[in-house]
Amino acid sequence: MIPYGRQDISQADIDAVVDVLKSDYLTQGPQVPLFEETVASYCGAKYGVAVNSATSALHVACLALGLGEGDWLWTSPNTFVASANCALYCGAQVDFVDINPHTYNMSVEALEHKLKQAKLSNTLPKILIPVHFAGQSCEMREIHALSLEYGFKIIEDAAHAIGGKYLGKSVGGCQYSDITVFSFHPVKIVTTGEGGIATTNQSVLAERMQLLRSHGVTREPHLMTKSLETEGAWYYQQVDLGFNYRMTEMQAALGVSQMQRVDEFVGTRKAFAKRYDELLHNLPLVLPFQHADSDSSFHLYPILIQTDLIFKTRAEVYKALREDGIGVNIHYIPVHTQPYYQKMGFAEGSFPLAEAYYQQVISIPVFHAMTLQDQNRIIELLERDLI
């Protein structure tokens, strides 16, 4: 089976992890700060706070921005459930903004319309989480302008988008947001096994997230009510309720090593995407549209099956490709149609563009370790299985 995505681990990656295993620190050593510095400087952000998953990063990011009971968080329905669940962890309420049918990202027009209505009913969101679907940045300049007008905070869910660019700058620099979150799950572009990071330019937010990832416990003098000098060198204080969301040294060392190749990873993904663009354009498919402001890192290559032009359903095409050994996948089942969200009152039909998109989409394989022969086979089988 050719999977839709998979990690690429080099001997240097393996050596980096083995070195940590032979060192004094398996956790809370020098590798985590080094990884944070590596990712933050790559993205052009001042701070990076590494945690054990992007889900944890979303949670501490929401808490750092003060999300709580009575607040609203809005995100895209075309995402993994984690982008919405973080609001519920904080006791806040979730709502969604339908997608742009071309980029499959949150629609700026739909957002503006919904904000106008929410202002009238006094239900404006405290936090908005735009998701850079498939690696293509959302229209952040426009979303940021709306945040100034309506007073909400922005967390970019860039789980798909490390190495991507927006208006010529790296995603994660937070020019148009408060915090950006990346995932290092093995299916993403860069991996640490499990892992995530939150980047920001605001020292207060970085400090809050550092505190929350480790029990709310600190030894920072300015956060404590007593000092190490008066109490003793062992002293620490719990000043907030946090979690154990720490990244290990093995994960961080793998991440530092993987980050040496991030541009190479993204470069091959883009080359495969370009080749798909060229070789699939005659088939009854809608290929990924690229917004002029964005330079996608192509975590995914989603194609829409034009079922009105062929004699098969999307499910039949999916099944045929799977049986032929192509590990296609579907991104995403709209979050509001999940049973858990339906129980909260979301009805099917509420976000029609995300739902229509979901009916047609298939993600075909794109990853660094894929070969040209793999890609040729995928194209050949796709041509056959569409008929």
Ligand SMILES: *Cc1c(COP(=O)(O)O)cnc(C)c1O
């Ligand atoms: C993978 C993913 C997450 C969650 O990442 P984890 O590191 O697995 O917690 C969040 N949002 C999006 C869009 C993702 O694809």
